[in-house]
Amino acid sequence: MKITIFGTGYVGLVQAAVMAESGYDVVCVDVDAAKIARLACGEMPIFEPGLERLVRDNHAAGRLHFTTDAAEGVLHATIQFIAVGTPPDEDGSADLNNVLAVGKAIAATMDGHRIVVAKSTVPVGTCDKISKIMKLTLAETGRKDLTFDVASNPEFLKEGSAVADCMKPDRIVIGTSNRETEAVLRELYAPFNRNHEKIIVMDVRSAELTKYAANCMLATKITFMNEMANLAEALGADIERVRQGIGSDPRIGYQFIYPGVGYGGSCFPKDVRALIHIADRVAYDAKVLTAVDEQNRKQKSVLFHKILKHFGGDITGKVFALWGLAFKPNTDDMREAPSRTIMEALWQAGAKVQAFDPEAMRECRRIYGERHELVLSRNKEAALIGADALVIVTEWKAFLGPDFEYIKKALTHSVIFDGRNLYDPEVVSRYDLDYHSIGRVQFN
Numbered sequence: 383m384k385i386t387i388f389g390t391g392y393v394g395l396v397q398a399a400v401m402a403e404s405g406y407d408v409v410c411v412d413v414d415a416a417k418i419a420r421l422a423c424g425e426m427p428i429f430e431p432g433l434e435r436l437v438r439d440n441h442a443a444g445r446l447h448f449t450t451d452a453a454e455g456v457l458h459a460t461i462q463f464i465a466v467g468t469p470p471d472e473d474g475s476a477d478l479n480n481v482l483a484v485g486k487a488i489a490a491t492m493d494g495h496r497i498v499v500a501k502s503t504v505p506v507g508t509c510d511k512i513s514k515i516m517k518l519t520l521a522e523t524g525r526k527d528l529t530f531d532v533a534s535n536p537e538f539l540k541e542g543s544a545v546a547d548c549m550k551p552d553r554i555v556i557g558t559s560n561r562e563t564e565a566v567l568r569e570l571y572a573p574f575n576r577n578h579e580k581i582i583v584m585d586v587r588s589a590e591l592t593k594y595a596a597n598c599m600l601a602t603k604i605t606f607m608n609e610m611a612n613l614a615e616a617l618g619a620d621i622e623r624v625r626q627g628i629g630s631d632p633r634i635g636y637q638f639i640y641p642g643v644g645y646g647g648s649c650f651p652k653d654v655r656a657l658i659h660i661a662d663r664v665a666y667d668a669k670v671l672t673a674v675d676e677q678n679r680k681q682k683s684v685l686f687h688k689i690l691k692h693f694g695g696d697i698t699g700k701v702f703a704l705w706g707l708a709f710k711p712n713t714d715d716m717r718e719a720p721s722r723t724i725m726e727a728l729w730q731a732g733a734k735v736q737a738f739d740p741e742a743m744r745e746c747r748r749i750y751g752e753r754h755e756l757v758l759s760r761n762k763e764a765a766l767i768g769a770d771a772l773v774i775v776t777e778w779k780a781f782l783g784p785d786f787e788y789i790k791k792a793l794t795h796s797v798i799f800d801g802r803n804l805y806d807p808e809v810v811s812r813y814d815l816d817y818h819s820i821g822r823v824q825f826n
């Protein structure tokens with residue numbers, strides 16, 4: 383089977399590599415010429431565990447091709463995936479320019495029937511918009527007789543485990559009411575649907591909404607737990623005990639109930655805001671989602687306020703070791719990462735940061751460039767040297783078992799601000815370190 387994928391980001395590139403690994407002949411199209419050139423040389427533009435080998439092997443085997451030429455992609459296959467970015471517009475709505483540009487490009491060059499599959503996260507009604515622009519383009523170019531169908535196939539991979547998620551998806555949502563399209567997509571996904579039935583077929587609009595509903599549910603779960611953590615702190619309770627107490631209920635479960643410094647990344651913040659906007663357009667006041675968005679923005683500053691309070695409101699000239707820049711472990715993605723809110727607040731207040739992250743150093747340098755208030759340290763120990771305090775923002779495995787004696791010796795002020803509740807407060811207190819975490823009684 384042949385497929386074309388537009389967009390070589392976290393979704394498009396991973397999907398392409400996994401499909402090629404299954405034996406399909408895949409062409410990847412991107413407008414970013416530098417990215418395509420790097421990929422063609424076997425250089426990864428992003429970090430995802432297992433991705434580099436898949437891309438290199440399948441490229442070498444001739445099953446994975448990279449191009450900036452949209453026409454080449456359009457002529458390659460009947461199945462055309464759209465996996466381009468849908469960044470937020472200024473008002474929070476999803477910007478569909480990239481998605482519609484691909485629809486137009488497909489219609490402008492296609493020479494036979496095409497199945498266009500929207501994998502990008504797009505508002506309800508977008509597949510209809512793609513159809514409209516394609517019809518218009520075909521009419522304008524005098525090729526009205528050519529046929530196509532637009533299906534929705536939202537992606538549920540998680541950054542950090544994207545390859546594994548695509549290889550073994552929990553579910554494959556296909557939004558189409560066209561039997562032929564359904565049959566083709568069932569055949570395409572057959573290698574990923576072997577152990578038990580994972581394909582869920584529904585109408586296009588329900589599939590489009592399913593993606594937003596999933597992300598908004600997860601964002602709500604995190605935010606609810608953060609609210610409980612803030613409350614626990616005010617009431618003298620321990621959120622970690624509460625977490626265990628409620629997670630043991632199978633209706634609630636242990637996943638996504640870790641308190642922290644708020645969710646970030648390229649999806650949850652953008653998708654929550656986009657769904658608020660979608661609701662607004664049908665005159666529905668999405669109160670829960672609005673509260674989730676507001677509360678999450680506040681939560682990103684919780685650790686900074688603890689820092690400020692600890693130092694009596696003045697941190698001018700202080701140096702903070704910061705462990706963790708990526709918005710979550712196993713990725714180099716810093717889009718909307720809490721680390722950015724915290725670092726920027728520290729700089730604003732006159733402090734400096736010595737940061738370390740196992741994967742996101744290059745991305746941090748790309749975002750912030752050279753600046754005197756930011757040092758990118760070569761490892762987590764080096765970040766501590768000469769620092770007043772340690773601030774933990776991302777729960778990387780490498781931070782789970784630190785040498786507390788070394789931390790105590792290296793820091794001027796013997797204090798840890800932990801935004802991810804990585805340690806047992808009682809254990810930390812044995813090393814004579816002050817320890818501030820989220821939603822727990824403070825030991826010092």
Ligand code: NAD
Nearest residue numbers: 389390391392393412413414466467468480502503537541
């Ligand atoms: P990304 O920003 O990493 O990559 C998008 C790519 O699309 C870029 O390389 C860009 O150059 C390319 N592009 C833009 N316009 C193009 C065009 N006209 N033709 C060809 N390429 C074009 O984005 P991503 O994280 O891969 O996300 C893509 C979509 O999938 C978004 O809608 C996102 O919400 C959704 N999604 C993302 C994730 C995730 O974890 N990142 C998970 C599920 C769904």
